[in-house]
Amino acid sequence: PPYPQGATAPPYPQAATAPPYPQGATAPPYPQGATAPPYPQAVVPPPPGSPLHPHHISTERGRVHIAGQQRHTDATAFGNLLLHLPNFLCSLVVVTLVSLLFGGFGVVLILAWLVSGALVFHRPTESALARHLLRLRYPTPQERAKLEPVWREVTARAGVEGRNYELWVEDSDSLNAVAAAGHIVGVTSFAMNNLPNGELAAVMAHELGHHVGGHAWSGLLGYWYALPGRIAWRLLRAVTGFLFRVSRAFSCLGVAFFGLCVGGIAFATISTLYGLPLLLLGMPYALAAVGRRSELRADQHAAALGFAPMLAAVLEKLHQQEQVRIATLTAANRGAPVTETAASRLLSSHPDHHTRLHHLQPYLRPTR
Template sequence: MTALIPALVGALTIMVPIAYGSSLVWPVWGAGIPFVIWAAGAVLAAWPLERIQRSLHGYRDPTTDELRRIKEPARRALHRTAVSAGRIRLMIVDAQEPSAPATAGRTVVVTSYAVSSLPSDRLEAVLVHELTHHLGLYTVPVFCHTQLMLPVRALRWLLARIWRPVRRTWQVAVSWHTPFGFLVTFLLAIVAATAIAVSAIPACVAFVGAALSRVSTDRAEFQADTAVAGLGLGPQLLAALEAAIEAGHVHNDRIGRLLALPPLEIRRAQRLRKRLAH
C-alpha cells in the first residue's frame, strides 16, 4: 500500500487548491465540497450496477457462442479456486489482450480475445487469474489506485478539452467576420491559457504521482499470476501470455510508456518463466 502514497500526494495536489478556492467562496462548508464530490465519484465508479459497468467500462454479457466456449473452463476454474458460481457475475470486454483489468465486487471480466482464441486449458488459466483477484486482498491496491486516480483523470479530461470552445468560437468568428466574435475568442483564449498555467504544477505532480504508483496495480497482477501457478496452471497461463505476445496482442499504456516499461504482459511472462523454472 505504500506504493499508493505518490498517487495520494498527486490527488491531494489537485484537490487541496480546489478546496481552498471553494472555501473562499463559501467559508463554512466550501472546503469540504470538492472532497464530497470526489467521494461521490469514487462510489459511482465502484458501484456494482451493471448499467454503470456497461456504460463506463464497456462490459457486456457473453454471446451464445462465447457462453458455449467458456462454460466448461469456467466450471473447472470455479472448482479449482473453490468459488461458488453465485458469487460472481461473468462479463466480457471487447479487447485484444489476454487478461482484463482487475475489478472489485462480484463482476469477473474476461476479454473477447481470451474467449475466442485461447484453448480450453489456457482459457481456464486466464479465468483462474481473474478469479484470484477476488480472493484475499488482491483487489484492494487496484481499487484504491482507481479512486485516487479520479482527480487526475478529471484534470486530464479538462486539459484535453479546454481549447475546444476557443477553436469553435474562432471558426464562428472567421465565418461571420464580426469583431465581436474575435473578441470573444480572444477572451476565451486568455481564460484557457490562464487555467493551463495555474494547473501546470499540480498537473505535473499529479501525473508523476500516478506514474510512480503504477507499481501497486502491476503487483496485483503478479500476485494473481503467482496464485495461478500455485494452483497448477502456471504453464497454461504462460502459454496464453506468450501466444498473445507473439501475435502482437499486447499494449503499453501512457504511464508505462512514460516509465519506459515493457508491456505488462511481457513482464508477467518473464516472472512466470522464472517461477516455473525453479
C-alpha cells in the same frame, strides 16, 4: 538443323529396366499377411475444444472447499493506494475550492465526494462501468454455458465463492481479459472461442488474482479520487495554452511576461504546499511500476492454482500478437523499425514477455 550428310541420329534412350535376377534365382516372396508400411501422415493438433488437447482440463468437480478469507489487500494494492495519496490531496483541494461557490452547502459537497468511493463496490454502478467505460456485455446463454464450468473450476481451486463475481464478455478479436471494480471479470470473445478451456481457465485465474489481491478495487478507487485533480489539470493546461498563444501576439515581451507569471504562480504553489506538486511528476512512473508488480502477482496466483503451463502458452500467444502488431507498424513506417523509448517502457502497465516467463519458471519445473 539437318544432320550432316552421311550421319544418322543417335538412338533415343529406352526406358531403363531392372537388371534380371541371376539364372536359377527367384525374387524373395513378400511375407504373407504383411502390407506395405503406411505413408506418414501430417500430425494435426486437436482443436482447442477437444478433450485430447494437452491444455484441456476436466471441469467435473464434486464438493468444493470455500476458504474463510475470500480476498485481502496485498503489498501492491496497499502501495497503489499510498501512491495515489498526493493525487487524492490535490483533488481534495480542487473539491474544496469548488465547494466555496456553494456557500453553506460546500461541506455537504465535500462529504458526498469523500463517501462516493463506496460506489466502487455498488453492483449497479459496476454494471454501468462495465457497459459504458469498459464496453462489456452480458454473455449469451451459449457463452455462459462455456464460461461458467471453467469459472467454477478456477474458483474451486482458489477456494473462492464464484457467485460473488460477474462474468462479462467483450466483443474483440484480441486475446485479453479484465478485472475491474469489486466483482467484474471480463474476457474477450476471441479468448473464449479460440483458447482451450485450460488456457481460458489460466486467463480467468489471473484476473481472479487481481480481485483476491485487491488490485482491481484499489486501482479504481485511486483513479476515482484522483479524477477531480486530473480534470483541473486538463483545464489548467487548456487555459495556459490559450494564454500562451495570446501572449505570442505581443512578441517576445509578452512571452517573457507570461513566463514570469506562470513561474511565479508555480513557485508560490510549490512553496505553499511544501513541494507536494513536485511528487505528481513522478507519480505516473511509480504507479506503472506498481501495476507491473501486480501483474506478476496475478500470474503467480494463476500458476499456484496449477495453470502455469497454460498461462505460459497464453503469454506466448500474446507475444506473437505483439510481434504481428510491431511488424504491421514497421511495414506502415516503410520498413523503419519501431523502437520503444525508455519513457514508454517505464510507463508500461504490464511487464514484458520474458520477465513474465522468468517469474513462471519455478512453477514450470517438474517436481521431484
